[in-house]
Amino acid sequence: MRVKEVNWSNKGLLSATGPLTIMLLLFFLIPFFMTVVLSFQSTQYYRLQWTWDLDIWKEVFSEYFIWRIMWRTLTMSALCVVLCVVISLPIAYALINRMKSMENNVKILIVFAFLADAVLKTFGWVLVLDKSGVMNGFLAWIGLPEIDILFSPTATMIGMVYNLVPYTIFTIYLSMDRIDRDLVRAAYDAGASRFRTFWEVTLPLSKPGIFAGAILVFVLSLGVFLEPKVMGGGTRPMAAELIRQSFETRVNWPLGAALTLVVIAIGAITLAIAGKIAARTSAANATLAQEDSK
Numbered sequence: 001m002r003v004k005e006v007n008w009s010n011k012g013l014l015s016a017t018g019p020l021t022i023m024l025l026l027f028f029l030i031p032f033f034m035t036v037v038l039s040f041q042s043t044q045y046y047r048l049q050w051t052w053d054l055d056i057w058k059e060v061f062s063e064y065f066i067w068r069i070m071w072r073t074l075t076m077s078a079l080c081v082v083l084c085v086v087i088s089l090p091i092a093y094a095l096i097n098r099m100k101s102m103e104n105n106v107k108i109l110i111v112f113a114f115l116a117d118a119v120l121k122t123f124g125w126v127l128v129l130d131k132s133g134v135m136n137g138f139l140a141w142i143g144l145p146e147i148d149i150l151f152s153p154t155a156t157m158i159g160m161v162y163n164l165v166p167y168t169i170f171t172i173y174l175s176m177d178r179i180d181r182d183l184v185r186a187a188y189d190a191g192a193s194r195f196r197t198f199w200e201v202t203l204p205l206s207k208p209g210i211f212a213g214a215i216l217v218f219v220l221s222l223g224v225f226l227e228p229k230v231m232g233g234g235t236r237p238m239a240a241e242l243i244r245q246s247f248e249t250r251v252n253w254p255l256g257a258a259l260t261l262v263v264i265a266i267g268a269i270t271l272a273i274a275g276k277i278a279a280r281t282s283a284a285n286a287t288l289a290q291e292d293s294k
Helices: 011-038 055-062 064-097 100-115 118-129 134-141 153-177 181-189 194-205 207-221 226-231 239-249 253-293
Strands: 042-044 047-049
Touching (some): 011 253, 042 253, 055 253, 064 153, 064 194, 064 207, 064 239, 064 253, 118 134, 118 226, 153 207, 226 239, 239 253
16 A cells, blocks of 8 residues: 655645644633633732743642542542453453344443433432432332442442443453454364353453443543532542532632643543553564564
């Protein structure tokens, strides 16, 4: 296949990338620049003061409770990634290998649940997990004691996993769907059990989908707001709630801007590390392929 090289003097390339460039400029770069500028200001009597100093950043890096909340956000996000991957692996595997006749119907149901309004889904879980809700009603019906997990980190995690698990389901599903079925049949012919075939063939070849879904879930979970506020009851706030309080409750816009930049930096560092790992993995796979061809 012949590859045609083009440069930025090409009018077709400019016309194709122009609208996207304008959108990025208006809705990302300019607001991002304004956020950076705002983080170097201060407030006095709930009014913004154009001081151009580092007082806000000193507060961010010196306040223990800020970094305790940031650490809580990171640990909750990491746990959410693990749970989403663990839940998604059997679902994706079943869609491809055990539910071929119902595959499209199940995927449509997952998409509908994913596209449903996040507020409705979150308050729906409140009705389920409440002391007098559906879950405890079912437990009482079968003779088990009530469980009080609403307004706790456990309830927050349930909401996070429920809202974000479709990302890992579909990335892992797409990765598994691309696996050459001859490799799986060859493993069966060699005497491998279903579990060993999954562990040594399907799972390693699904790593790109697992990796992509894990990164998506981690970055998105850094900014979750409804789950810790509604299902967690605000008892264990995360980064997004801290940013909201800085802007609305404390009317400290510079602090909110600085905290926003910290969360963006965490997400950017995560993506950069993920990109490096993906590049090294691709290079290693290409090297192995060349050695095998020789």
